[in-house]
Amino acid sequence: MNKICIKGPSKLIGDIKISGSKNSVLPILILSLFLDGEVIIKNVPNIFDVNIVIKLLIYIGSKIEYSNSTYYINNKFINTSSIPYEFASKIRASIWIIAPLLYRFNCVNTFFPGGCSIGLRPIDLHIYALKKLGVLFELNNNIISAKINGSFFGSIINLNKISVGATITSISAAILAEGTTIIKNSSKEPEVIDVINFLNMLGANIIGAGTNEIKVIGKKKLNNIGKSYYIPFDRIETGTFLIAAAISRGNITCENVKFDRLKIVLNKLKNTGASINVGNDFINLNMNSKRPKSVSLYTFPYPGFPTDMQPQFSILNSIGTGSSYIIENIFENRFTHVNELISMGANIIIKNNKIIFYGVNNLFGSIIEAKDLRSSISLVLAGSIAIGETIINNINYINRGYENIFSKLKSIGLNFKLFFD
Numbered sequence: 139m140n141k142i143c144i145k146g147p148s149k150l151i152g153d154i155k156i157s158g159s160k161n162s163v164l165p166i167l168i169l170s171l172f173l174d175g176e177v178i179i180k181n182v183p184n185i186f187d188v189n190i191v192i193k194l195l196i197y198i199g200s201k202i203e204y205s206n207s208t209y210y211i212n213n214k215f216i217n218t219s220s221i222p223y224e225f226a227s228k229i230r231a232s233i234w235i236i237a238p239l240l241y242r243f244n245c246v247n248t249f250f251p252g253g254c255s256i257g258l259r260p261i262d263l264h265i266y267a268l269k270k271l272g273v274l275f276e277l278n279n280n281i282i283s284a285k286i287n288g289s290f291f292g293s294i295i296n297l298n299k300i301s302v303g304a305t306i307t308s309i310s311a312a313i314l315a316e317g318t319t320i321i322k323n324s325s326k327e328p329e330v331i332d333v334i335n336f337l338n339m340l341g342a343n344i345i346g347a348g349t350n351e352i353k354v355i356g357k358k359k360l361n362n363i364g365k366s367y368y369i370p371f372d373r374i375e376t377g378t379f380l381i382a383a384a385i386s387r388g389n390i391t392c393e394n395v396k397f398d399r400l401k402i403v404l405n406k407l408k409n410t411g412a413s414i415n416v417g418n419d420f421i422n423l424n425m426n427s428k429r430p431k432s433v434s435l436y437t438f439p440y441p442g443f444p445t446d447m448q449p450q451f452s453i454l455n456s457i458g459t460g461s462s463y464i465i466e467n468i469f470e471n472r473f474t475h476v477n478e479l480i481s482m483g484a485n486i487i488i489k490n491n492k493i494i495f496y497g498v499n500n501l502f503g504s505i506i507e508a509k510d511l512r513s514s515i516s517l518v519l520a521g522s523i524a525i526g527e528t529i530i531n532n533i534n535y536i537n538r539g540y541e542n543i544f545s546k547l548k549s550i551g552l553n554f555k556l557f558f559d
């Protein structure tokens with residue numbers, strides 16, 4: 139177990155080159171299996187979840203080379219559709235391997251996916267969508283056995299809940315189906331748009347990216363390619379560093395980013411009193427040494443406020459002026475950071491899926507524990523502004539989603555030491 143010891147408070151100031159999007163690259167790497175040729179994927183972040191997917195691809199026969207954030211992947215020699223528990227159970231992304239491997243082998247054996255324990259994380263919508271396209275399942279305990287007799291058939295898929303993952307499953311499973319598929323109540327997330335752009339680059343015919351209804355016109359085959367795809371920036375990493383500037387009364391510029399994917403986050407940050415300046419490829423937040431105002435919000439599917447930035451904004455509301463609330467509408471267990479914050483002196487009450495904040499002047503160092511990816515980075519932000527020493531156990535969650543995070547944090551002035559058991 140790794141831990142970090144942070145000495146606060148620090149004002150966080152500097153420039154951060156934002157990495158490629160974790161939640162875009164994970165499905166794109168897996169869906170490269172739809173192609174027998176070589177595909178080149180650029181700007182891939184070096185993070186734990188990506189490394190697991192790469193190991194999984196190599197295990198089933200992908201030939202992969204890597205240099206300078208670029209993967210050269212050749213899936214000509216895929217030789218199995220049985221996925222070991224050690225891979226499937228570690229990441230949420232493993233669910234997306236079912237569709238491309240069914241097209242190759244007509245049967246797949248895998249396990250229920252992993253992912254941060256921020257809720258039950260069911261896969262019923264994924265199963266529903268694949269069944270609508272002709273897939274037959276045997277599910278027992280955490281084992282998934284899937285097969286297809288003949289081919290996938292286009293269908294109407296009506297998702298009764300907006301789901302990023304199930305939207306990606308539905309789209310990818312339909313691209314080589316016989317006929318057309320309509321996906322209703324689809325996710326509009328930017329990461330889904332990136333996946334659609336990638337699959338269309340491979341030769342798929344997907345219409346409606348960014349809307350709540352997506353049409354997939356099934357193709358007989360994808361044109362073999364040698365094309366490359368550049369993974370867009372990570373909007374959640376960007377928001378995380380902007381919030382770091384706001385809570386520490388600092389001044390941070392995020393580079394290699396576009397503001398259009400962060401409109402609601404920037405609006406909320408402006409409401410805290412931050413001054414925000416955007417350009418073609420950067421976003422700057424300058425708090426001008428002021429204490430932020432706390433700002434109420436609720437999480438909602440895109441273009442709503444992203445759930446993946448709820449823990450980070452909780453830190454801001456803990457020390458912001460006034461009282462506020464956050465309502466978490468997406469996951470049922472995404473408050474694991476709250477008790478840790480209370481142990482640092484925050485004045486917070488939880489009522490069902492609502493957190494109520496009474497802003498305090500200061501947080502104080504404490505010994506706390508990270509329980510998932512976004513709570514780990516949020517507690518680091520809390521430690522950066524706390525008076526005294528904060529020790530965070532289980533800090534290794536942070537490596538799931540933030541590339542070179544400790545050198546980035548050092549470059550903006552965080553005062554910390556890492557301890558590896």
Ligand code: EPZ
Pocket residue numbers: 160161164230231254256257258259260261262263264265299300301302303304327445446468469470511512539
């Ligand atoms: C993706 O998870 C992201 N992960 C999550 O990011 C993100 O928080 C989430 O989308 C929401 O935006 C990846 O892309 C790898 P969902 P996903 O399906 O696809 C329920 C991070 O920190 N649901 O959009 O698993 C589900 O329980 C991670 O980077 C079902 O009920 O999320 C949730 O309440 C955390 N049945 C809601 O839908 C299903 O079959 C939205 O989940 C699937 C989902």
